[in-house]
Amino acid sequence: MIPDLCISSVFVPGLLGGACIALVTTVVLLRLLTALGAWRLLSIRPLVELAVFVVLFSLLAQGLSIIGPLP
Template identity: 50%
Template sequence: MIVDLNIGGVLIPGLVVITFVALVATMSVLRLFTASGLNRRFAYRPLVELATFVIIYGLLVQYLPSIGLLR
């Protein structure tokens, strides 16, 4: 189970924290795509951005609790 994060008495749901981490990781991956010129090979860039976010988010949700983080 993913627990809530307590910051100064304010509870933030664990899935929201994972969402922000996935968003930052997605922006980093997309910048790497742009720097390498890989984004020119994609026909519809917004779909690639969404798919990249969903893949990273899914991996984080699946593996963070199993290694002991956000458990």
């Protein structure tokens, strides 16, 4: 089970926190790919951006479910 986050007595689903972390990480990674000029090797940029987000989000969700609920 993925734990909920308590931010000033408001419960936020753990997946929402994971999605925000994955979004920030995706933006940083895509800027790195742009700086390296890797977009010349990839054909469909929006599909690659979506795939990077989905992979990062699934890794975070899997990691959160392994950790279990936080005390």
